[in-house]
Amino acid sequence: MRIVLLGPPGAGKGTQARRLAESYGIANISTGDILRDAAAKGTEPGLAAKGYMDRGEYVPDDMMVRLVMERLARPDTRDGFILDGFPRTVPQAQALENALAEIGRPLSCVLKFKIDDEMAVKRLAARWTCPSCKRTYNMEYKPPKLDKECDVCGAQLHRRDDDDEVTVRRRLEVYRRDTKPLEFFFWERGLLREVDAEGPEDVVTDRTLEAVSDIVDLAT
Ligand code: AP5
Secondary structure: OEEEEEOOOOOOHHHHHHHHHHHHOOEEEEHHHHHHHHHHHOOHHHHHHHHHHHHOOOOOHHHHHHHHHHHHOOHHHOOOEEEEOOOOOHHHHHHHHHHHHHOOOOOOEEEEEEOOHHHHHHHHHOEEEOOOOOOEEEOOOEOOOEOOEOOOOOOEOEOOOOOOHHHHHHHHHHHHHHHOHHHHHHHHOOOEEEEEOOOOHHHHHHHHHHHOHHHHHOOO
C-alpha cells in the first residue's frame, strides 16, 4: 500500500495518516513533522525551512524532493507507506512518480480530504500538538485528559507557530495555488479518491478505510 494524502491545512491528514499507518503497519511519513524536527534541532536546512513554514509558504521543491527520497530509501517503507504532505506541487509529484516507476512500485492511490475553509480555520485555531510523539489534540473536539499534556507520552502540548489565523489563511491560499492542480494530475492517472473530511474523527476514519479497502486486498 503506497498512499498519498492530499488536502488543505486542517483537513485531518495527520490524524488519519496515523490511524491508517497503525491499522496496516506501514510507515507514516509526514513532511511537516520532518521539517519541524529539523528546525527544532537547529540544523541549517531545518532553520531555512522554518522561515518558509512560519510565513505559510512552501519549502523549495529541490529540498523537499531530496528529503523525501532519502526517507523513502529506508527499509521501513518496503511494506508500504503513507505520504502526508508530499507531493504538494506538480514538480514534486513528477519526481515521486519517476522515482517509484524506477523501482517498479507505483502509488496505490491518492486520498483527497475535502473540507470547507472556515471549518479548517476553526479546527486549527483549537489545535494543540505534542512535540514528542506528534499526536494532535483539539480544545474543541478532542481535548487532552490533563491540561495541555499529551495523553500518551505526557509531554507538554504546544501551539504550532503557523496556526495563527493570518498564517492559516495564507496556507490555504498557497494550497489552492500550488497543490490544487495535483488533483487533476492524479485524477488523470486514475489514482484520485475523495474522502469527506467533515464530521467526527471516527466517522472520517471509517470513510478513509472504506476508500482504501480494495487496495488492502491487494496487499503491497
Ligand atoms: P504540515 O505540517 O503538513 O501542515 P498542513 O498540510 O498545513 O496540514 P496540517 O498539519 O495543518 O493539518 P492536517 O490536515 O494534518 O490536520 P490535523 O490532522 O493536524 O506542513 C506544514 C508546513 O511545512 C507547510 O505549510 C510548508 O511550509 C511545509 N511543507 C510540508 N510539506 C511540504 C512540501 N511537500 N513542500 C513544501 N513545503 C512543505 O487536524 C487538525 C486539527 O483538527 C487537530 O486539532 C485535530 O485534532 C482536529 N481534527 C482532525 N480531524 C478532525 C475531525 N474529523 N473532526 C474534528 N476535529 C478534527
